[in-house]
Amino acid sequence: MTPRSKSVFHALDRGLLCCASLLVPEMQRAEWRLEWESELWHARRSNGSSGEVSWRTEREIADFCFGAFQDAACLRCLCWRNRRRFALLHGSAAQCLFWLTGLLLVSYLFSILLPGVRAELDFSSAQMRPGSILILERGANGSVPTMAIDQVRIWERGRRRYFDGFAFYRVAAESVGFGAHAAGTWRIAEASSNLFAVAGWSQHYLAADQEPRREMQRLVLSELMWRNKFGANPDIVGTVLLVGSQPARVVGIAPGDAWRLPGNSDAWLLTPDSEISSSGRGYVVAHLTRRGRAEMWGGLVDIAFYDARRSEHDFLGKAFQEQTPGPANIYWFGVLLALLALPAIASVSLAEYSFSSHKPSRTLRAVRLGFLGLKVLLIMSIAWFSSVDLAYWHSPVSSPSGAYIQLVTCFAVFLFGMRWTLLDQRQRCPVCLRRVTNPAQVGLASRTFLAWNGTELICASGHTLLHIPGLPTSWFSTQRWLYLDTSWDFLFAGSGVK
Amino acid sequence: MAPEPKLSHTAAMILQAIDAGLIYGFGIMEMTGLPSGTVYPAMRRLERDKLICSRWERQSVADAEQRPPRKYYKLTAGGTAALRASRNRYPLLERMIPAEVKQS
Numbered sequence: 001m002t003p004r005s006k007s008v009f010h011a012l013d014r015g016l017l018c019c020a021s022l023l024v025p026e027m028q029r030a031e032w033r034l035e036w037e038s039e040l041w042h043a044r045r046s047n048g049s050s051g052e053v054s055w056r057t058e059r060e061i062a063d064f065c066f067g068a069f070q071d072a073a074c075l076r077c078l079c080w081r082n083r084r085r086f087a088l089l090h091g092s093a094a095q096c097l098f099w100l101t102g103l104l105l106v107s108y109l110f111s112i113l114l115p116g117v118r119a120e121l122d123f124s125s126a127q128m129r130p131g132s133i134l135i136l137e138r139g140a141n142g143s144v145p146t147m148a149i150d151q152v153r154i155w156e157r158g159r160r161r162y163f164d165g166f167a168f169y170r171v172a173a174e175s176v177g178f179g180a181h182a183a184g185t186w187r188i189a190e191a192s193s194n195l196f197a198v199a200g201w202s203q204h205y206l207a208a209d210q211e212p213r214r215e216m217q218r219l220v221l222s223e224l225m226w227r228n229k230f231g232a233n234p235d236i237v238g239t240v241l242l243v244g245s246q247p248a249r250v251v252g253i254a255p256g257d258a259w260r261l262p263g264n265s266d267a268w269l270l271t272p273d274s275e276i277s278s279s280g281r282g283y284v285v286a287h288l289t290r291r292g293r294a295e296m297w298g299g300l301v302d303i304a305f306y307d308a309r310r311s312e313h314d315f316l317g318k319a320f321q322e323q324t325p326g327p328a329n330i331y332w333f334g335v336l337l338a339l340l341a342l343p344a345i346a347s348v349s350l351a352e353y354s355f356s357s358h359k360p361s362r363t364l365r366a367v368r369l370g371f372l373g374l375k376v377l378l379i380m381s382i383a384w385f386s387s388v389d390l391a392y393w394h395s396p397v398s399s400p401s402g403a404y405i406q407l408v409t410c411f412a413v414f415l416f417g418m419r420w421t422l423l424d425q426r427q428r429c430p431v432c433l434r435r436v437t438n439p440a441q442v443g444l445a446s447r448t449f450l451a452w453n454g455t456e457l458i459c460a461s462g463h464t465l466l467h468i469p470g471l472p473t474s475w476f477s478t479q480r481w482l483y484l485d486t487s488w489d490f491l492f493a494g495s496g497v498k
Numbered sequence: 499m500a501p502e503p504k505l506s507h508t509a510a511m512i513l514q515a516i517d518a519g520l521i522y523g524f525g526i527m528e529m530t531g532l533p534s535g536t537v538y539p540a541m542r543r544l545e546r547d548k549l550i551c552s553r554w555e556r557q558s559v560a561d562a563e564q565r566p567p568r569k570y571y572k573l574t575a576g577g578t579a580a581l582r583a584s585r586n587r588y589p590l591l592e593r594m595i596p597a598e599v600k601q602s
């Protein structure tokens with residue numbers, strides 16, 4: 001090793017000490033740095049007394065310098081413990097809000113950074129087209145195709161005050177081949193070319209130069225099939241598959257939400273309406289004009305049609321927005337369920353009973369309620385972000401499994417979050433919002449009917465004493481606060497907290 | 499009477515090393531075999547608990563020997579009492595770091 005490399009190592013060691021010194025409280029930093037520089041000098045002289053420098057020596061000196069980080073961290077901890085303001089923060093409302101905000105930020109950061117979650121949120125906020133409906137014969141449940149293409153043709157020819165687009169599709173099993181290999185039998189939907197435009201769903205990985213080609217039928221794969229059969233490879237777009245005996249070019253991947261179209265299709269073969277045969281029944285997707293949307297009620301719209309013989313045919317339009325609960329709808333549903341279940345696992349009372357007639361001022365009560373409201377808001381936000389994080393970080397966009405995971409997560413986080421919020425609120429001093437501490441067991445359970453028995457907790461600032469009955473009785477069923485007067489001051493004189 | 503503080507083995511070794519005349523961090527490291535990340539934080543805590551105290555060497559002394567000044571540590575009265583109690587608790591302490599060791 002050359003003297004030059006020795007000076008490089010020396011600079012590196014000093015750099016380590018410099019970095020570690022940033023952890024040291026500013027008041028002690030200069031002296032700390034001086035001590036470690038001096039110790040480094042002696043360590044270097046002790047290890048390199050022979051004049052030769054080796055890797056082993058340099059590693060030992062580097063190990064010595066790394067210890068400076070632990071020393072600096074220790075000084076920082078000691079400094080924190082000594083600070084009175086940190087002692088004041090312990091158990092305070094500010095500390096509670098700090099941790100909740102931290103959790104919220106972490107869950108929010110995950111929702112920004114995880115690509116699956118980002119895609120889901122982008123999709124649900126941008127891709128829903130209002131006014132897209134599925135038309136069914138009245139009384140049909142949607143799982144059985146009941147509509148004929150001829151009906152669509154009649155509607156398309158007529159006056160269209162309420163609709164500005166119709167699309168038809170019919171599902172049938174077809175054998176599909178890929179190159180020389182048979183990919184199996186798929187459920188292929190022969191669909192109008194404008195199906196995705198009418199439904200308001202954009203296709204993923206749509207190759208622009210593929211769209212104008214009309215010499216070959218166009219095929220849109222479902223996201224599930226694309227993932228399962230082609231390993232989510234975007235290069236599949238543009239390749240030719242054999243559907244039945246006809247070649248068809250893959251022009252895009254349907255969005256994850258397309259699974260909600262009835263028929264459970266694996267792929268959609270886009271065909272002009274005029275080329276779709278009249279035989280067989282299928283499904284009709286339509287888009288309502290503004291006037292049509294005004295006729296909707298609860299996501300449903302009644303459609304009456306009179307044929308040439310003036311006989312009436314009734315249909316029902318179901319909005320896709322209603323059929324496809326996005327993350328926001330699932331979230332609110334989960335929150336509602338959690339609110340309904342909350343009384344089963346925790347008392348919803350805030351138990352602000354007092355031994356005396358003393359009541360905190362209105363301002364104090366408003367602050368206490370505001371604090372509770374803020375905690376509930378933070379818990380709601382955490383439930384939202386954590387549920388979408390867990391549901392969509394690896395599940396395909398808008399997949400059923402993602403929706404179920406989101407519902408369960410949101411329900412659990414909000415339910416137990418609210419339980420904690422209420423329990424926490426009940427143990428906060430009504431005056432300073434600090435958690436009461438120093439629990440003391442008073443009395444004996446066997447003497448409940450003769451004397452008081454339960455737990456007493458005290459506010460560290462000396463405002464209140466909380467009595468929680470060990471066994472709720474008719475005369476002492478819930479916790480009570482005792483507001484401490486000045487005769488208690490001697491207990492808190494030396495604490496330096498009050 | 500105040501109860502005697504119970505020290506960890508590491509803290510007791512450091513007190514013993516200081517008592518034996520190893521009065522700066524690197525010397526204690528060499529004698530005890532403990533890494534720097536253990537010795538220096540332990541000394542901070544001992545100083546906080548007033549079992550040891552520190553002072554800086556005079557600049558003129560360091561200049562005369564052409565080296566940077568060092569920070570020296572010594573036991574306080576409380577530290578001496580704590581060390582005495584620790585020797586009863588850890589009988590091998592004196593054998594590990596004999597009292598006659600002096601700094602080089």
